[in-house]
Amino acid sequence: MTYNIFDPKAPAMPRPSKGTEIVNLLLMNASKDMRQPLLPMAFPALAAHLNSDVELMYSDNKYYEIGAGQMGHIIGNSGTGKNQLTFLVEAICRDFSAHDEMEYKRLADWSRQMKTLGGNAKNKPERPSVYFTFPPSDITNAAFTQNADSLEQNGGRTMYLNLPEVGLADKISGGHRAVSQMIRQCYDVSRGGQLRATSDGITANPRLRLCMTLSSTPDDARAWYKRDMVNGTFGRITTAYVPRGERKGRIPRQGTYDEEYLTKLDQYLLRLSNAKGRFVVKPLNKVADQLATQMCDLANLADSDELFELSHRSIFSAWKKAAVLWILNDQSYTRSIGDYMTYFCYYDLWAKLRVFNDMLALGEPLQEETQKRGPKNFLQELPNPFNETQLEAIRVNHGKNKEGTKHQISVWSNRGFIAYSAQTGLYTKTKLYLKGRS
Numbered sequence: 263m264t265y266n267i268f269d270p271k272a273p274a275m276p277r278p279s280k281g282t283e284i285v286n287l288l289l290m291n292a293s294k295d296m297r298q299p300l301l302p303m304a305f306p307a308l309a310a311h312l313n314s315d316v317e318l319m320y321s322d323n324k325y326y327e328i329g330a331g332q333m334g335h336i337i338g339n340s341g342t343g344k345n346q347l348t349f350l351v352e353a354i355c356r357d358f359s360a361h362d363e364m365e366y367k368r369l370a371d372w373s374r375q376m377k378t379l380g381g382n383a384k385n386k387p388e389r390p391s392v393y394f395t396f397p398p399s400d401i402t403n404a405a406f407t408q409n410a411d412s413l414e415q416n417g418g419r420t421m422y423l424n425l426p427e428v429g430l431a432d433k434i435s436g437g438h439r440a441v442s443q444m445i446r447q448c449y450d451v452s453r454g455g456q457l458r459a460t461s462d463g464i465t466a467n468p469r470l471r472l473c474m475t476l477s478s479t480p481d482d483a484r485a486w487y488k489r490d491m492v493n494g495t496f497g498r499i500t501t502a503y504v505p506r507g508e509r510k511g512r513i514p515r516q517g518t519y520d521e522e523y524l525t526k527l528d529q530y531l532l533r534l535s536n537a538k539g540r541f542v543v544k545p546l547n548k549v550a551d552q553l554a555t556q557m558c559d560l561a562n563l564a565d566s567d568e569l570f571e572l573s574h575r576s577i578f579s580a581w582k583k584a585a586v587l588w589i590l591n592d593q594s595y596t597r598s599i600g601d602y603m604t605y606f607c608y609y610d611l612w613a614k615l616r617v618f619n620d621m622l623a624l625g626e627p628l629q630e631e632t633q634k635r636g637p638k639n640f641l642q643e644l645p646n647p648f649n650e651t652q653l654e655a656i657r658v659n660h661g662k663n664k665e666g667t668k669h670q671i672s673v674w675s676n677r678g679f680i681a682y683s684a685q686t687g688l689y690t691k692t693k694l695y696l697k698g699r700s
Contacts, residue, residue, distance in 0.1 A: 264556070264604055264605075264608065264698075265604075265605070265608035265609075265612070266639070266642075267560065267608055267611045267612040267615055268564075268615070268637075268638060268639040268642060269612075270616075272298060272503075272505070272609065272612060272613075273605060273608050273609050273612055275297075275298050275301065275605060275609075276598065276601045276602055276605050278598065279596075279598040280596050280598055281587070281591045281594065281595070281596025281597075281598045281599050282587060282591070282596070282598040282599060282601075282602055284530055284587070284590050284591075285301065285602070287523075287526055287527060287530070288300075288301065288304050288350065289301060290517055290523075291349070291350070291516055291517030291518065291519055291523070292346050292350065292516065292517075293343055293346065293514035293515055293516050294514070295342075295343065295504075295507060295514060296342075296343045296346050296504065296514070298502075298609075299336055299338070299502035299503060299504045299613075300336075300346060300347055300350060300502070301502075302334055302500050302502050302583065302606055302609065302610070303334045303336050303347050303350075303351075303475050303500075303502055304350055304351070304354065305332055305334070305582075305583045305586055306332040306333055306334055306422060306473035306474060306475050307350075307351040307354040307355055307422050307424070307473065307475070308354060308531075308534065308586055308590075309328060309329050309330070309332040309420075309473050309534075309582070309586050310329060310330075310332075310355075310358070310395070310420045310421070310422035310473040311329070311354075311357075311531055311534040311535050312327075312328055312329025312420070312534050312535075312537060312586075312589070313329060313417075313418075313535070313537065313538060314327060314329060314330065314417070314418035314419070314420065314471060315418075315538055315539065315540075316328050316329055316537050316538060316539065316541075316589070317539075317540045317541070318540070318541050318542070318543060318546070318585050319540070319541070319542045319543075319547070320547065320550065320578065320581060321547040321550045321551055321554075321581075325540055326451075326582070327451045327471075328582055328585045328586060328589070329420050329471075329473075329534075330420045330448070330451045330471035330472065330473060331448050331449040331450065331451050331471075331472070331473070331582075332473045332500075332579070332582055332583070332586075333445070333448060333449065333473065333474045333475070333476075333498065333499045333500065334474075334475045334476070334499065334500040334501070334502060335428070335475070335476040335477075335478070335483065335499050335500070335501050335502070336475065336476070336477050336502045336503075336504065337477075337478055337479070337480055337483045337501060337502065337503050337504065337613070337617055338479070338480070338503065338504025338505075338506075339479055339480065339504075339506055340479060342504040342506070342507070343504065343514055344477045344504060345426075345477075346516060347424070347475060347477060348424060348426070349516070349519065350519075351422075351424050351475065352519075353519040353523070353524060353527060354527065354531070355395075355396045355422060356524065357531065358395040358396035358422065359396055361394075361395055362394045362395060362396055362397070365392040365393065365394055366392075366394075368390045368392055369390065369392050372387060372389060372390050375387055391412060391415065391416065392412065393409060393412035393413045393415075393416050393419060393421075394409055394421065395413075395419060395420070395421050395422065396421070396422055396423075397409060397421060397423065399423065399424060399425045399426060399427075399430050400430065400433075401423070401434060402433070402434075403433065403434055403435065403436040406434045406435075407468075409421060410468040410469075410470055410471070410472070411468040413468070413471060414468040414469055414471070418469070418471060419471065420471040420472065420473055421471070421472055421473075422472075422473045422474070423472065423473075423474045423475070424474075424475050425474065425475065425476050425477065426477050427476075427477070427478065427482070428476050428477075428478045428482055428483065428486040429482075429486070431444070431474075431476060438486075441490070441495065442490055442493055442494070442495045444470070445494075445495045445498050445499065446494060446495070446498070447470040448470055448471075448472040448473075448474065448498075449498040449575075451469065451470070451471060476499070480617050483617060483618075484617065484618065484621065487618065487621070488621070491618070491621055491622065492568075494575075496572075496614075496618070497571070497572050497574070497575040497576070498575055498579075500576075500579050500606075500610050501610055501613040501614045501617070502609070502610075502613055503612075503613035503616045503617055505616075530590050533589060533590055533592065534586070534589060534590065537589050537593070541593070543585065543588055543595060545595045545599075545600060546581060546584050546585060546588065546595065546599075546600070546603065547581075548600075549581075549584070549600045549603050549604060550577055550578075550581050550603075552604075553573075553577045553580070553603075553604060553607050554577060557569075557570065557573035557574075557576075557577065557607075558570065559677055559679075559698075560573065560611075560639075561573065561637075562670075562673045562674065562677060563639045563640060563641050563642070563674075563679070564637040564638055564639055564640065565640065565657070565662060565666060565670050566622075566637040568622045568637065569611070569622070569637040572611065572614065572622070573607075573611060576607045576610045576611050577607050579606070579607075579610065580603045580604070580606035580607035580610065581603060583602070583603065583606050584599050584600070584602060584603035584606070587599045587602060587603075615637060619637065622637055638660055640653065640656050640657065640660070640670070641674065641679060641680070641691065641695065643656055644656065644691075646690060646691045647683070647686070647688035647689055647690045647691075648688065648689055649687065649688055649689070650667060650668070650671060650689075653667050653670065653671065654667040657670070671689065674689075678692055678694045678695070679691065679692060679694065679695040680692060680695070
């Protein structure tokens, strides 16, 4: 294993190298403390620049769109700098804003004509077929549905939303109960055609192509996901966490997105907009397969089915980000791209555990129990060496039944994490496990 998601300290971000130079560009204007959480949040805006016919084959031998369904949620207390995401995505989406401005003008011209003609219905012009790629965060449900339909009719384009409050997603989807359906349709683009809403008297039934980022405090995030922890909504949205940090008597410094910066950025964006076709990138799938094994090991260490199931979508989301890096690197794979794919997967799970660890446990824990519940690396909490009774005590303390102790020891032994000494009757953590922890 490359990273320890159970550690309070965030996994260390890889250094950009050959094939991932874009990372330096994306983060150069962010304050130092915000670079790590901002990086995964930049990918939904980048991915939205891809055409709908850009598909890559995943390890399950099915093709998936890369330019839609990428979503992220940056979580941190007020004043931690989450608003820096807005400056970054506005730079990435300048072409979207320019296009939308022209569309707003067309719509305004049509509206003026309608008012001028008054009740003369015979000469009234038809509403122009406008579509918006970077609509405002306060877009209504009816407008959102109509825009999704227009995007579908105009070549299957993707819209990108940056929502500074999670509650805005409820408004867009038509209420919190409908959020889960919207998230599923965004993430699983191939399942489109499910959304039904009425706009201007016409039933819209578009394929929903959307990339989205959300921002909130930890308390708002926990309340928003409370009823959606196990239905797939939570796992489909990549999480980035901004720790509170130390008290410092200085204001974090940000850079400027000047013309020189934007010119460099546009060179990368052009690679995204020009990409077309279906691709099979075997090295990316090899990393996905490796991650699947590692995630199984993590779940076994915590004896957590919840963590195991959650990891499936963390791998897939990381794979889609790596696919974007591959396209940005002129459709060429490097080891650094694979390193970032691995990092994105672990960082997503680490961030989720930092904010939602107790909510990942079954049932409603009491407030004083929250630190005991949720996925934990039980082997990490044991001394070296240890005996079966010590593991049993830790399992009971974390709400697990003691009957599963022998099975967990058997799994750890089979995975090569521990070795038994008949002479002492104790289990020792192996070099294989300890190396993975370093």
